[in-house]
Amino acid sequence: MASLIGSYSLGFGLFFSIFIIFFSVRNLRDYEILDKKIISFTFIQFFFVVVSFLGLVISFVNSDFSNETVFNHSHTTKPLFYKISGTWGNHEGSLLLWLLVLTLFISIFLLKSNKQPKKYRIFTLLFQQIIIIGFFVFLIKTSSPFNYIFPKPNEGLGLNPILQDPALAIHPPILYLGYVGSSIIFSSALAAMVTSHVSKEWAKHIKRWVLVSWVFLTLGILLGSIWAYYELGWGGFWFWDPVENVSLMPWFALTTLLHCVLVLEKKKILTSWAMILSIATFALSMSGTFLVRSGILNSVHTFANDPERGLFILIFLFTLIFLSIFIFIFFHSEREKIENNFFWLSKETAILVNNWFMMYFLSVVLIGTIYPIFLEVITANKISVGPPFYNKLILPFLIPFLLAMAIGPNLNWIKSDLKDKFYMIIFLIISFLLSALIIKQFDISFLINTILITSAFYLFFSTSREFFVKRFKNLSQNIAHFGFSLLILSILFNNIFSNEVITNLKIGETFKTEKFTINFENIEQEDEKNFKAIIGKFNVQNLDGSLDILNPELRIYNQPNIITSEADIKTNLLTDKFMTMNYVQNQEYFNIRYQVKPFMIWIWISVILISFGGFLSLFKKRYEI
């Protein structure tokens, strides 16, 4: 029943797009003010998508297995929480969620933009409707969540256990808020070009949307990363997997756009930049969907591979890209030469420099992700691009990036000088001495590590100083930048000081290294609702005499029948101790992986700080002086 209502609602929702477009086009010619009907229709469309989405949620909660999506991804023994999150834990449901956010955002946009010109609002709505229609058709044609199965199966196939995790349950909605937020930026940038509305007012107005999507995108990536760390049991937080990369690329573009908009808000410069970035952010989000969902890339997170779906998104994506290129070429003109005069040493230059670096990082990730596809099509060679590629290309360029990030905010707009900047040199010296001191303790290559850590410390010190000097002025930016320095420092220390042991142990055996002794005490069995758990008991004796008890788990899920290994992680402020246990077939051995990872928690904290900075900025009436 719920499925049926959901299915019809989708059809009605699509139908309302026609009304919206019809009245919008009529409204463009006729009246001075925005027709109230358009807003009502947009809300009705949103309402239908909500009904459709609830229909799917209810089917999941009631375990209505006559619905194909529910049958494929749910099971009666699953806890309620995962029944609900199962709604978007699959291809069809997640697209419905995407559509839900699309219609929600355009409704909010129409409500919040009443100070903007009518034409601009209508064009934004029209462009957004193109995207909405695209998704409606995609959903209904190729991936309907409401397919009917007859006869009704008694039991579903179950949700992949690695998706049954709290972080992952909220990861897709949060990430989608970020992705889809960028669609509003895209539509509004196109509309602004068509109606020649690219101005300081536009920048002020779109800044909120940029910030909202940026905050959600950052948090979404963070949640995905936390999930990978806790659930996949590889002991890392970032694997340069294509799916991770496709979320990182829009983030780079969006971060760059954010800084661009800040400049644009003050002066009408960098308009082309802002336009290109607005288009690129959304195009990258969409191509992310394409790359992941079409199965063109092989990745741990790939859902169903279906070339037909891939073809649809591909054509849709390139239609949007060509449309935006067309609009950019014919409507956008840079009438900004008069204002385009800033001194080389100024905040504008610093932002521009960082934009270029961001673009560089973006291209590295882009090439690393799609180059294998190009190579395979052209030469039939298959390669895989891994962390060494990214590390080699990104790490050295982080140094000037961090330095510019430390110096930039201390400069003035338009023109600045180096008077009273004596402390910056002192900070540099302190940072260098500090990092040299730390690196010398360890047997790693001295030069590159010292310089990297020096630049991270430098940013750390200069942002810390600003908390005291500027106090609440510019707090949001300062928190975000401070968070970034913390992030880089934690990642670097985490990489350099991590310690890992992989070994096979029987119950009762002990494994000794220079720094710790692992003792495998025994195992216990526990029965849960949807899985059986084998819990290992390990005592880890550290060099300083302290004792850690770690209990990694093996979970044998009943539906579907999959064994997963749950890491046990002891977290404190300085280090994470991470242990996973794997079953060795037909042996009494267990494969044990024990890692000591310093500053793990600071990686999460710093990303939260970064997005909190963006969040604070939402409430600011006026940008810095």
Next chain:
Amino acid sequence: MKSKFIPLILILIFLITFVIFFKGLKNSNIYAPDTNLKKEVPSFELKSFENDSIVISEKIFKDKDYYFMNIWASWCIPCKEEHKFLMELKKDDRIELIGFNYKDNFTNASSFLKDLGNPYDIIVSDKDGTTSIEWGAYGVPESFLVYQNKIIKRFIGPINNEDLSEIQKIIK
């Protein structure tokens, strides 16, 4: 002139991207490795597993017709699965087993062999894994059947009973 040129290039780039993605969609994404049949064995110089002496490939693939080159590591769980088949294969004296100890540390690897038995006639340690990559290996475990200095068959993943009887048939 310039303003017309840039859009054209842009459109061209995106068109090419479109075509490539379109073609890419049709490629299967199942990463089946190409079978390097009849390929000469790549030469290498590696440290021996037991001591620091250097093992040169030209010297080891000489005495016999058949060699079985097996890439393994103590941390690799499927390697344990295939181990009993390697022990079985060791009994056959028409073939010599060469172990590539892949990205492993000595203590773990030697206790692995102590516990499960050592099927290899020669073991070299491929600490950074580069030589295995030169062989075209996709991961651990992976094995190559070598006949008169040529790779004639390749086994991706652990070998099983069927693979074993196939090898035994070939070397007869």
